[in-house]
Amino acid sequence: MKIAILSGKGGTGKTTLSVNLFSCLKKATLIDTDVEEPNSHLFLKGTTYHDEIVYKKYPVVNHDLCTLCGKCGDFCNFNAIIPAKKKVLVFDDLCHDCGGCRLVCPTNAISYKDKKIGNIYYQSIEENKQFLYGKLTVGEISGVKIIEHLKNITKKEEILLIDSPPGTSCSTVAAIEGADYCIIAAEPTPFGLSDMRMVVELLREEKVNYGVVVNKSNLGNNDIYEYLEKEGIELLESIEFREEFARIIARGELLVDHSDYVKDKMKNIIKKVLGDTYA
Ligand code: SF4
Ligand code: SF4
Incomplete structure (x- = not known):
């Protein structure tokens, strides 16, 4: 119980x-x-x-593959990944390790790294x-x-x-x-x-x-x-x-x-x- x-x-x-x-x-x-x-x-x-x-995982963006489509930023509820004008910014402290941004990325530009929490x-x-x-x-x-x-x-x-x-x-x-x-x-x-x-x-x-x-x-x-x-x-x-x-x-x-x-x-x-x- x-x-x-x-x-x-x-x-x-x-x-x-x-x-x-x-x-x-x-x-x-x-x-x-x-x-x-x-x-x-x-x-x-x-x-x-x-x-x-x-550990938790947080996203890392391959800028060569990223087309700045904005889908990862639209998906994230925590403002942990923000597509800016020239590149996608990641705020690993805010990331809740939901794995969603990688799923929605159309170019497979997102992978994850471990961070001790x-x-x-x-x-x-x-x-x-x-x-x-x-x-x-x-x-x-x-x-x-x-x-x-x-x-x-x-x-x-x-x-x-x-x-x-x-x-x-x-x-x-x-x-x-x-x-x-x-x-x-x-x-x-x-x-x-x-x-x-x-x-x-x-x-x-x-x-x-x-x-x-x-x-x-x-x-x-x-x-x-x-x-x-x-x-x-x-x-x-x-x-x-x-x-x-x-x-x-x-x-x-x-x-x-x-x-x-x-x-x-x-x-x-x-x-x-x-x-x-x-x-
Ligand atoms: S893993 Fe989830 S919480 Fe973390 S940046 Fe991606 S969408 Fe946001
Ligand atoms: S979803 Fe993928 S391609 Fe689109 S802005 Fe984010 S990292 Fe770049």
Whole structure:
């Protein structure tokens, strides 16, 4: 079963939820697909036993064959290839490696070259626990290729947790694609509710089952609970804010190693999503 953990914005406790759920599972693989700012590894402190470079392809134009017909530029949605007056310009940072420009070129003037866009790190945590995270190279615009690679490597895992990028971008869509269930980490503030609604819309479009965990439940207001009830969305758990939690997180430690309260909450979420046998 593939379970994605996501949030409408950063800072809602998505990674905290991911790593603490992972820690409470007897057997699981966790992937951190927030490749622009991965931070699950700061809490899990595993040993890296392998790292792999991820490449993307970008177009190279043979100007002797190019007739400046403009078809590649018309096709590209990302302005990564632009036929100018005298030659075709390629902006490899903007290229999303879709392969389309070569297909539409009538003179076979386009070939592709590889470019490094990031890394994937494999870590062993303990027996039956594996953790992988991706890191996008500074200056690269899209981490989708790395996310797809992470998902492909782990597609046969029995229990896969996917720490997704925040928001509703292409990266988030790539992270949740194929998920059997999504857990939205939210907080009970006006901004938290507004951002969560966008995630709910995305998941409705993608037709994925989901539930919500409300973090810092003792702060903010009741609007989020009223919204969940009105929309018939399952509230998986609500977890209150305590100053000691902030200190534990700031030290890069797992809440479940220090708090039975949080451990019980994590086990309850696992039971609701996966059933008793996994908690
Ligand atoms: S491969 Fe796709 S994204 Fe990249 S330049 Fe060609 S059309 Fe644009
Ligand atoms: S589609 Fe091919 S021939 Fe036309 S402008 Fe692009 S590279 Fe040149």
